[in-house]
Structures are given as C-alpha cells and as structure tokens.
Amino acid sequence: MNTAPTVYDVAERSGVSIATVSRVYRNPDTVRAKTRERVLAAARELGYVPSGNARGLASRSTGVLGLCFPDYSDPDAEAEAEDDAATLYSDQIIRGMERTARRHGYALLIAASLKGGPESLVAKVAGRVDGFAVLARTVPTEELEVISRRQPVVMLAGPREDLDHLDHVEVANFDGQRELTRHLIEDHGLRRLAYVGSAEESPDVEARFRGYLEACRVAGAEAGDQPAVRVRMMTQAEGARVADALCDREDGRPEALVFANDQMAVGALHALERRGLRVPRDVVVTGFDGLPLSRLVRPSLTTVRQPMLRMGEQAVTLLVERLNGARVEPVSLVLPVSVARRASCGCDGDDGPPPGGE
Template identity: 45%
Template sequence: MVEKTPTVYDVAEMAGVSIATVSRYFRNPDAVRESTRERVGQVVRDLGYVPSGSARGLAARRTGTVGVCFPSFDDVDRIDARRLGAGPPVRVRVDTDAHQDTGSDLYIAEVVRGTEIEAWRHGFAVMIAVPRGAAAHNVVEGLAGRVDGLVTLARAIDPDQLAHISRRIPVVMVAGPRDGDVYDHVTANNHGGMVALTDHLITEHRLTRLEFVGGPEDSPDAQVRFEGFTEAMLLAGLGVPERPIARSDFTRVGGRETGRLLLAERRLEGIDGLVCANDQSALGILDELTAAGVRVPQDLAVTGFDGIEASNVSTPRLSTVRQPMVELGRLAVAQLLRRLAEPMTEPSTRVLGVEVLLRDSCGAHATSTP
C-alpha cells in the first residue's frame, strides 16, 4: 500500500504554525525564529516532506532559481571525449612542466561563489551555464526559461540575444555599462584602481616607458582599465599609447602566448614596465619572461588586476589591484532580487571599491609602506 504523500498542511498542523511560516522556512529560513525553524525542520524530516518546486512556481510565477551565465575561459575543445567511460588511467611520469594548468579563471570562480552565497541567503538556488560553440544560443535560451532572473558577465551572451531575454526576465551585468544599455550593472572601480597603480609605477619607481597589455576588445572592464592607464600617463606628462601593445584573452595560457609573441618580436626592448588588464594575463607573461631570463622587476616591472590568490604566490609576487570578487557576485544577486520586487525602477550601476596591492613584481615589497 502506497503511503499518502505529506503536504504543507500536514507540516503546518504538526508543527503548530501557519502555512506561511512553513513557506518562509523553505524560502527564507533566516526570517523564521530559530526555535520555530528547528521545530518545523524536525517535522519536515519526520514526515519526509519535500516541497513542490513546480507548485510554488505556479503559485508565485517564480522558479526560485537565479541563472548565472559566464563566458568560456578554458580549453574544453582540447579535451579528448574518448577518455570518458574508458576506465581510470594511471600515469607515472617526471613532471617537467611547471606551468601546466587547465586554464581556469579564478576571478569567475569567486564571482560565482558570491552569487551562490547571496542566493542561499534568500532561499534561491543557482543554475549555471557556459555557452559554447554552435549550441551557445540554445544553452542561453534554455537557462533563461528556467530562472527568475539572470546574472551574466560581459561577453558571455550575444548582445541581441541578451536584449531579447531582458524583455522576459531581469538581467544584471557584472561589468561596467556600455552606452545606451538598459541593464543593472555591478562593477568595481576599474578606472580609479588602474590610475592609482600606474601612478605608483611612475612616481615611486620612476618608470616612464610603460605599455599596457589589454584584454579582449569587447570587454568593457578591460577598456576602462586602459583608459585609467592612459589617464595616469597623461597626468604625468608622458606619452600616451593609442592602443595596448598587445591583447590577451584574460587566461594564463593566453598570457603566455602573448608573452612569447612580445619576446619573439622584440617589442619589449626599451620598455621598463608592462601594465596588464588582469592577473591571469600578467601571470602568463611573467611565466614567459622568467623562462627567457628576463628579471622582474629589475629588467621589467609587471602588474595585474583582480587580486586572485595566484597573484600572491607567484615568483615574484604580482603587484595588482584587488577587486572584491565575492562581493560583486553577492551584490549582483541582491540587485536582481530587488529588480524582481520592484521591476519598474530605473536601471542602476553599483561601483565597489578596490585595493592596490604593491608587491615584488613592481619593485615594492610586502614590508614597505605604500
């Protein structure tokens, strides 16, 4: 005989609370008094009650899920699919490649962690998608159809498709705004941070022949950082380059490719500093400079932007601008939930502060006072 499936009414009756309290217990547990929360939780476990997500969604026209979409920064195309299901291989070898990695982007990981924390605080789940290749459009559409709102990083979604999606669900961009867009934005002080870092190189280390390694051309944050770099150069009365000396794709692997190109084409001759658009690019370039016998910072200063953990353990330690990556993710979800509650408010842009970290790669040391 099949037992009757417990309902929310059963939970409320046995716990001695209202149905609304049971709903709050699942949707926003922090809003329920601790003693009540423990009592409801015990009844839920005793009954084996599982809330119906579909029923809640129909009643509130909500899914209880936040979508997160970010661009692909990995080497997935190089993965050999034949390895799947072929049995676990065991390899033993002498590791001579100190720079081998998966190309993962730690900035994105921290932002996503922030979205998960804030969504959890409000009783929401997070659904993540990384659109790639020919199926990218369908992946994004599938995500948009399953969530209440979307947090996305710059360049993750085609602009036309994003505009179409934003007519159905709210969108928050983790990046600075472009002219004319209508989304909410959460970003860091990219311009001010880069001005301050570049000014330090000029005024404290007397570096006057600086060049900028940019990010992808369609990255708004990379563009703003380049503008901050050029502003500091202009204020110091130095020559301002019209464009970056090179561009990378924001990955360490891409940074190494950029470093090899700069060395092979002898474009670093006569330069005393490279200001990079992000840490991963800077670390990749640093790998190649070290392999080529270029001393950092004695021969060439190198700086980054983001403040990922790898920048603190590199050799030499990388001078950088730390942005609050977890807080960016948290604020993006908080803004998304506000937009769900107040859909008619004007789009807003929130800018978070940054911290310039002076380390060995620019000639400063951890014990020095900025």
C-alpha cells in the first residue's frame, strides 16, 4: 500500500509533462498517437489510477450522483429475518437509479441516514456528487432548499410543497388508493372497510388515505374521517398486531382491511391465518406498493403497484437534465400506478404468472 503514483510519476517515466498525461486521459485525440502509447505504457507499469478527488476539484464535477434514504430496517434480529425476505423500497430505487446513472456515465453514491446525524449525512453526500435524490422526509426540506441553490436535488415520493424549488417525483397515491377502494366497494360489494395508516406525518400515506375517503364518499360507504388505526411503524409486526386488534373490535370485524403499505398487509395475512381466518373469504386484505413480496405471499396480495424502478430512473433523468442546463423551472412528476387485483380481495392473480406455475 505504497503511496499511489500520480500524474507526475507517469509524466516523468514517460518523458512528457503532466499536462500531456492529463490530456491522454481527457482528450486522447489531441495527443500524438506515439506519445499516447508511451504515456499509457508508463501508466500501466506504475499502476496509475487518476485521483477522482483531484479530478473533481480541478474540473468542478464528480461524475457521481447521490441518493439519501432513511434506514428502514431495524437492527433487531427479528427485523433481520423480515429483511431477508423483502426487496425493500429502497432497493428498487437504488437499482433504477444505478442503471440509469450508468447509462449517462455517472456512478451512484448511496447513504442511508441514521436517526440523529442527518446534517453530516447530507453534507457528506452533497459535497461529493454532482446532484442527488432524497427520499422524502430523510432530510428537512429547508436544508435541501439551501443545497439546491448550488446543485440539482430531486425529492422522491413526496409532493411538491408550496415554497420549495426542488424537482419532485412522486406516484399517484390518491388515485391508486381510490381506485383500489372503489374496486373493493363496487366490484366486491364490501361496505365495512377499515383503513390502516401511519401516525407519522407522511404526505404519501395521507394522500392514500384521502383517496380511500374519496372512494368511500362516492360509493356512500362508511368511512370515518380518520383511519381506523394509525401505526407507528409500517412493519409486518405492526400489521399483524393491528389485524388482531381490528378482528377483536366490539362493533364487529371489518369486511376489509385496507393497509397503507404491503409490509403491514403481509403481516396481517400471517396474523389472520394464525387466527384461523381465511382471506379473502372471511376478510379481505389489501396493501400498497406492489413489492415483489406481495405477489409471492399466499394468498397473493391485492395492492397498488408503484413503479419504483421508474422513480429511480426518473430521478436520475431529472438530475441529468438539470446538470445539462436543460431546465430552469422546477418540475413535479407524478407517475401513474396500477391496481393489482389478486387473490386477497377475491380476484385471481391476473397480473403475471403466479409463482411456481405459469
């Protein structure tokens, strides 16, 4: 692990100036072929790798895009197991971003925020990339606002707020949940629904709830002005707990449990099975997200599919556009979602081959 060779070493070894070495890498065409060969040979012998830092400093750009996301997974042993089975939301976004970034010649820097040190997180990422995406509520909007004055920032999965100048990519939470709810009420004739949302302020989850309410209103179905339950964390464990609680309610078990995400719905599926209840015969369960997991559980889960890969792709596209100076006005993209009608509401999986058979 000796100190790494630099342009100076390569220059000396190949008998040229450092400017020429630099040119060999940046603009090979401007260097005579013979000289170029000599330089490359020397570089190879020395094991020279250009310093990204120096490069970035001098050229004022890094060739790297970033992503900040919250750390969903708890370090608990139990959560570990859950992890194991689920492709997380963030995995998909990472994949989408990486793929698209690569296509544009960028690498991707990812960093999850631990609760507590958000400042250092963003600073660390922001200082090392040409632009970056942030999953909603990972970082205070004001902070992003400041940073976005110097580099492109796009917010994922959060609606555009009045005064922010960021680019946004979100999905049609309202429409998706409304359509799903409409399906339950009109196509399956369900009336007594219970919506399970989140206690923490999440604009996405709120939008879903509003979609749910709208569908209820239109169909004249019962629906309080608040979710039946608000959980603290939208995990499988909480979903299971809530399912139990709702089944034990004095005013009778709801006909359908409408969860704000798939994780909770899957947890509920487990809990209901433990109680000996059949889904969808005894109770209908739905989720939201369209995780791969949702298609693979039994019964397969009716849910709203978010194009998560595409969110990542769009985020990168927006960043690149802005880096190329193509746009000035902030945009707010709303990606369409689709309702996956599967077994857990009484439909049969009609959205692709069921696992183990095709």
